Each structure stands twice: as C-alpha cells, then as structure tokens.
Amino acid sequence: MDVGTLVQVLDSTLRLATPLLFACLAGLISERAGVFDIGLEGKMLVAAFMAASIAFVTGNVWLGVLSAIAVSVAMSLVHGVAAITFRGNQLISGVAINFLAAGITVVIAQNWFRQGGRTPSLTGDARMGRIDLPFAEAVRDVPVLGPIYHGILSGHALLVYVAFLCVPLTWYMLTRTRFGLRLRAVGENPAAVDTAGVSVIGLRFAAVAICGVLCGLAGAYLSTGLSAGFVKDMTAGRGFIALAAMIFAKWRPWHALGAVLLFGLLEALANRFQNIDFFGLAVPVQAMQALPYILTVVILAGFVGKAIPPRAGGTAYVKEH
Amino acid sequence: MSAKGRIPNWADVTLVPLTSVLLAFILSAILIWAIGESPWEAVKLMVDGAFGSSYGWGYTLFYATNFMFTGLAVAVAFQARLFNIGGEGQALLGGLGVALVCLYIPWPHWSLALLAACAGAAAFGALWALIPGYLQARRGSHIVITTIMFNFIAASLLGYVLVNVLRPQGSQDPSSPRFPSEIALPKLHEMLALVGIPFSRVPPVNISLLIAIAMCFAVWFLLWRTRLGYQIRAFGESEPAAQYAGISPARITVVVMLISGALAGLMAVNSVMGEQQRLVLNAVEGAGFIGIAVALMGRNHPLGVALAAILFGFLYQGGAELALWTSIPRELIVVIQALVILFTGALDNMVRIPIARMFARRGAG
Numbered sequence: 001m002d003v004g005t006l007v008q009v010l011d012s013t014l015r016l017a018t019p020l021l022f023a024c025l026a027g028l029i030s031e032r033a034g035v036f037d038i039g040l041e042g043k044m045l046v047a048a049f050m051a052a053s054i055a056f057v058t059g060n061v062w063l064g065v066l067s068a069i070a071v072s073v074a075m076s077l078v079h080g081v082a083a084i085t086f087r088g089n090q091l092i093s094g095v096a097i098n099f100l101a102a103g104i105t106v107v108i109a110q111n112w113f114r115q116g117g118r119t120p121s122l123t124g125d126a127r128m129g130r131i132d133l134p135f136a137e138a139v140r141d142v143p144v145l146g147p148i149y150h151g152i153l154s155g156h157a158l159l160v161y162v163a164f165l166c167v168p169l170t171w172y173m174l175t176r177t178r179f180g181l182r183l184r185a186v187g188e189n190p191a192a193v194d195t196a197g198v199s200v201i202g203l204r205f206a207a208v209a210i211c212g213v214l215c216g217l218a219g220a221y222l223s224t225g226l227s228a229g230f231v232k233d234m235t236a237g238r239g240f241i242a243l244a245a246m247i248f249a250k251w252r253p254w255h256a257l258g259a260v261l262l263f264g265l266l267e268a269l270a271n272r273f274q275n276i277d278f279f280g281l282a283v284p285v286q287a288m289q290a291l292p293y294i295l296t297v298v299i300l301a302g303f304v305g306k307a308i309p310p311r312a313g314g315t316a317y318v319k320e321h
Numbered sequence: 322m323s324a325k326g327r328i329p330n331w332a333d334v335t336l337v338p339l340t341s342v343l344l345a346f347i348l349s350a351i352l353i354w355a356i357g358e359s360p361w362e363a364v365k366l367m368v369d370g371a372f373g374s375s376y377g378w379g380y381t382l383f384y385a386t387n388f389m390f391t392g393l394a395v396a397v398a399f400q401a402r403l404f405n406i407g408g409e410g411q412a413l414l415g416g417l418g419v420a421l422v423c424l425y426i427p428w429p430h431w432s433l434a435l436l437a438a439c440a441g442a443a444a445f446g447a448l449w450a451l452i453p454g455y456l457q458a459r460r461g462s463h464i465v466i467t468t469i470m471f472n473f474i475a476a477s478l479l480g481y482v483l484v485n486v487l488r489p490q491g492s493q494d495p496s497s498p499r500f501p502s503e504i505a506l507p508k509l510h511e512m513l514a515l516v517g518i519p520f521s522r523v524p525p526v527n528i529s530l531l532i533a534i535a536m537c538f539a540v541w542f543l544l545w546r547t548r549l550g551y552q553i554r555a556f557g558e559s560e561p562a563a564q565y566a567g568i569s570p571a572r573i574t575v576v577v578m579l580i581s582g583a584l585a586g587l588m589a590v591n592s593v594m595g596e597q598q599r600l601v602l603n604a605v606e607g608a609g610f611i612g613i614a615v616a617l618m619g620r621n622h623p624l625g626v627a628l629a630a631i632l633f634g635f636l637y638q639g640g641a642e643l644a645l646w647t648s649i650p651r652e653l654i655v656v657i658q659a660l661v662i663l664f665t666g667a668l669d670n671m672v673r674i675p676i677a678r679m680f681a682r683r684g685a686g
Contacts, residue, residue, distance in 0.1 A: 082668050082671075086671045088666065088667035090667075091406075093667030095613060095666075096662040096666065099658055100659035103657075103658070107356065107650055107652050107656060110652075240473065243466070247466065287477070290477035293473045297456070300466060300467060
C-alpha cells in the first residue's frame with residue numbers, strides 16, 4: 001500500500017468512525033445508567049431520514065440536524081417509557097424500536113418524496129460542508145506532518161470534530177461531575193441512589209435523552225455528511241457495530257474511541273479492497289466485515305479480558321415502599 | 322409482575338394479547354390515514370388478498386410456515402427465559418445445511434431428501450445457536466448480544482460461501498446452483514388434489530407446512546409432557562429454584578439453545594428447498610425477527626405461535642397486495658410488526674395493569 005492510499009484509507013476511517021462514535025457513546029451513557037439499548041440502530045435510522053428530509057425541504061442542513069435530534073430523542077423517550085416507566089423488557093423494546101424505524105422511514109419517505117423509500121439527493125447547503133483546519137494548506141507539502149494534518153485530519157464535516165470532542169466530554173461528565181457519578185451509581189446500585197434522595201427515574205430518563213441526542217447526531221451525519229441523502233436501511237448494522245464497540249471498550253469512553261477507530265478502519269479497508277493480502281494470506285472482504293462482531297464475541301466470552309456490564313443494567317428499578 | 326395474579330387465566334391468554342394487537346392496529350390505521358390512504362380500504366384489500374382466494378391462502382400459509390418455525394424457536398428459548406434474537410442467522414445457516422444436503426448427495430426420491438434436508442437444516446441451525454448458548458452457560462456472555470453478533474457473522478459467512486464456493490462458474494449471481502428437480506417438494510395443491518380439493522398451483526406453500534404443524538405439537542409435547550420440558554419451564558420461572566431442584570443451568574441453557582436453533586434452521590426447508598430451490602443471499606428475509614413478534618403474541622405457547630404465525634402470514638401476503646394496488650409500501654408490515662412487539666413485549670404492563678384493574682373492580686363490585 002503506497003502513502004497516498006494509506007492517507008485515503010485513514011481519512012475515510014475517521015469519517016466512517018464518526019457515526020459509530022456518536023452511537024457508541026450514546027449506548028455507553030444509557031447503559032452506564034442501567035438502561036440497555038439495542039435500539040441505537042433504529043434511532044440512527046430515523047435521525048438519518050429526518051435530517052435528509054428536512055435538509056432537502058429547507059435547504060439548510062442544520063435545521064435537518066436539529067430535527068434529527070428531536071425525532072431521535074422522541075424514539076428514546078418511547079424506549080424510556082417502556083423500559084423505565086412500565087418496567088418492560090428493555091431488549092424487546094429496543095428490538096421494537098429498530099423495526100419501527102426500519103418500517104416507518106420507508107413508508108413516510110415514499111409518501112413524501114415518492115422515490116422508492118429514499119430522499120432526493122442533497123446538494124449545496126443541504127449537505128454538511130467540509131471544514132479546513134487552520135494552516136492545513138500551508139503544511140500540505142511538509143513531509144509526514146502534511147499528509148497527516150492536511151490529508152487525514154483536515155477537511156471533514158463539523159460533526160466529525162464534534163464526535164471526537166464528545167469523547168473527553170463524556171469521560172469528564174462520567175468521572176468528574178456529580179451528575180456523572182450519580183449516573184454511574186444508578187447503573188450499578190439504584191437503591192443506594194434512591195436512598196440518597198436522588199430520583200432514579202429522573203436520572204435514567206436523562207441518560208436515555210442524552211443517548212437520543214447522540215444517536216440523532218450519528219444519523220444526521222450519516223445522511224448529510226457521509227452520504228448525500230437517505231436511502232432505505234442506510235444504517236446497515238452500524239448501530240450494532242457501535243454496540244459491539246461499546247462492549248469492546250468495556251463501557252469506557254476513551255476505549256470507545258479506540259474501538260470505533262479500529263472498526264472504522266476495518267470498514268474503510270473492506271470498502272477499498274476486495275481481498276486483503278495479509279502476510280501472504282488472502283483475507284476475503286466478508287471476513288473484514290465480520291471481524292468487529294467476531295472480536296466482540298471473543299471479548300464477551302472473556303478470553304481476552306472480560307467485559308462486565310454495569311451491574312443493574314437491563315433491570316427496571318422498583319422503589320421500596 | 323405484581324398485576325399478573327389478578328387477571329383470570331382466560332383473559333391473560335386472550336384479552337391481553339388481543340388488546341395489544343388492537344392497539345398496534347389502531348396506530349397503524351392512523352399511519353395509513355396520515356399518508357392519505359383509507360385504512361378501511363386497506364383492510365379490505367389485505368383480507369381479500371390474503372384470504373379471498375386459494376392463491377392468497379397459499380401465500381399466507383407459506384409465510385405462516387416460516388413464522389411457525391422461527392416463532393417456535395423464540396418461544397422455546399423464552400420458556401427458559403433466554404432471548405434468542407439469533408433466529409435470522411440460525412435460519413441462514415439452516416439454509417446452508419439444506420443446500421449442502423440437496424446439492425452434494427444424489428437422492429433417489431424427494432421424501433428421503435426431505436428427511437436429510439430437515440436433519441441438515443436442524444443441525445446447522447443448532448450449531449449456530451450452540452456457540453452463543455455455550456458462551457452464556459460457561460462464560461456468562463449475554464446471549465442477546467452474542468446472538469445479534471452471530472446474525473451478522475452468519476450473513477458474512479453465507480456471503481463468502483455463496484460467492485466463493487457454491488456459485489456456479491461464470492455466474493454473476495451470488496447464489497447456489499438449482500437443486501435437482503426430482504427432489505422438489507410436493508406443493509399443497511398436489512397434496513390437496515389427492516383428496517379432490519382444487520387449489521391454486523402458484524403459491525409456494527408445500528409439505529413443510531405439515532412439518533411446521535408437527536413441530537408445534539412436538540414442542541407442546543416437549544414442554545408440557547416431558548421431564549426436560551418441565552426442567553426448561555422450571556428454569557425459566559426461577560433459576561435458583563431450579564438449581565436447588567438439581568437442574569443444571571448450564572445444561573438447560575445449552576440444550577434449549579440447541580432446540581431453538583434447530584427449529585429456526587428448519588425454516589430453511591420451507592424457504593430454500595420448498596420455494597427457491599436454491600440458496601440465495603437473503604433466503605430468510607427477516608423471518609427470524611418476525612419469530613420474536615410471533616412468540617410474544619402467541620404467549621410462548623405452540624398453539625398461540627401457530628395462530629400468531631397465521632396472523633403474520635396474513636399481514637405479509639396482505640401487505641404485498643396492498644403495495645401492489647395502493648401507494649402504501651410493503652414496509653408498513655414492518656411497522657405493524659414493530660408495534661406488535663412493542664405492545665405485547667415491552668409495554669406489556671401498560672396493557673396489563675388497566676385490565677387487571679378492571680377485573681379487580683368487577684371482583685369488588
């Protein structure tokens with residue numbers, strides 16, 4: 001692989017990792033608060049559809065992003081009502097949300113645009129513009145620094161940088177703020193939080209809402225940044241890769257960054273090459289596609305460092321009377 | 322559930338699921354109305370398309386056959402309180418089992434091929450469920466996550482096998498060659514012709530329907546008439562209690578997943594051997610996931626699963642007709658399916674509590 005190709009692959013790694021990173025942090029915050037969420041995929045999908053639709057109609061991508069967040073948070077609240085208020089099965093609720101998204105986006109897209117379940121292609125201000133980092137042009141020809149700074153880091157949409165900024169923010173929120181401490185406590189031992197006089201329900205709804213915002217950003221980037229419009233089922237399992245990344249990272253923000261970069265790289269490589277020659281061994285593209293899932297199963301199985309989820313995850317809190 | 326005891330048993334198995342489905346239908350009707358179509362016309366079209374002719378019935382029963390297998394697979398696992406989302410992947414692998422059996426062994430008669438295909442489908446499906454089952458039993462990996470991962474791994478694996486191994490030379494299409502025509506399964510119209518009942522020749526409904534019905538009986542017998550079934554249900558009710566009774570949680574988990582995977586795999590006999598006559602990439606088309614809705618609606622009982630499978634068969638066939646004659650796309654069915662899962666599965670308490678209150682009031686007054 002020559003340098004030019006390497007730069008291109010790493011450049012697209014960052015772009016492909018962005019929706020994964022948003023969704024991964026979304027799942028991480030929700031699960032740290034004790035609410036399992038396998039509906040990341042569905043929330044991303046409705047957000048992607050909404051972002052593309054509103055961006056197309058108004059010609060303003062940021063209105064699209066806002067409506068994506070709104071609809072994703074609404075879906076989150078459905079999950080919250082089912083999982084927190086009615087103490088329903090959180091996994092089943094997540095499954096329902098994924099199907100709801102898969103179906104309703106196509107039904108509405110067909111009704112609004114009549115293009116077989118897709119939105120029209122986005123152009124101009126309806127898409128996310130690229131941002132050139134300061135001095136990117138100036139260092140372009142500098143060896144090593146040039147390809148890295150100009151070729152890989154610069155020239156992405158704003159949300160790419162926002163996503164990477166969310167990693168330290170999430171870390172700070174979870175470990176250095178009172179809200180974050182309570183959030184984690186509610187995922188490990190909700191009864192203790194309740195005894196301290198803090199609302200378990202309130203905290204969990206807050207976590208679920210943050211999860212919705214982040215999934216909204218993930219979906220919006222997918223349809224207005226990474227692609228130029230919405231197509232049916234465009235998330236294509238990314239919500240589950242994000243879930244895999246979250247487990248791979250053992251529910252920790254900085255590790256999540258590493259996991260999504262790895263999975264993003266795998267996707268970038270699979271997009272670029274049909275078969276990869278790995279030290280004389282031809283690796284088929286399907287193996288690259290399956291690798292994130294296989295790695296996650298290996299991690300879950302505890303063969304390489306066990307992944308232990310938050311203790312109260314998946315169970316609704318019943319207040320003692 | 323605290324409210325469960327207050328609802329009479331008959332209401333628990335009829336009123337609660339029917340209310341949930343009614344809620345799902347009402348919301349779907351609102352959606353149809355919101356996109357400018359008439360819900361009443363839509364229902365008429367669907368009922369007519371699915372039940373108005375033997376052609377419609379044939380497709381309805383064909384889909385129902387698929388959903389019986391996958392619904393039973395989810396239901397058996399639910400009885401042991403295991404959530405097997407992996408039906409999709411297990412059915413894909415089942416399809417591979419069917420294809421290998423049908424392509425590489427020259428069968429003298431379809432009946433022998435059918436038996437072998439059932440064995441192949443069940444074995445491959447069970448194998449694909451065994452790994453998550455084992456990992457849950459011995460390593461404590463959450464079965465929901467591992468079965469989701471295995472769905473994706475199955476899709477990649479099948480893609481690889483179809484493109485690189487089974488695809489005939491010179492073909493662009495990632496699918497296996499056609500199975501020999503001598504082992505084509507008898508269709509329902511041929512079987513009904515033997516007793517003099519005319520039936521449409523077009524729909525792919527075939528002898529697998531009888532296997533699916535037999536499996537409903539077999540699962541009922543297993544769960545309520547055998548020692549293993551008792552252990553499965555006891556384990557599902559309370560793991561510590563089952564353990565005190567000398568039931569090994571690890572063993573039950575693995576055995577239940579094997580049975581569940583085998584049932585999901587058997588679906589491929591209907592779709593791969595009965596309809597397509599070759600293995601294609603999307604042989605399962607989401608039927609593994611519909612099994613979740615079917616099992617939830619059928620209250621994890623084989624009779625309920627069979628009825629729910631027919632309901633979903635109706636929705637599938639009716640939805641196809643709807644897409645043909647109106648501007649409502651087929652994906653409407655996915656919305657209905659999602660709402661059924663939401664109301665019968667996740668929002669169960671929302672439906673249950675008011676019904677329990679109603680009975681409590683009647684009991685008091």
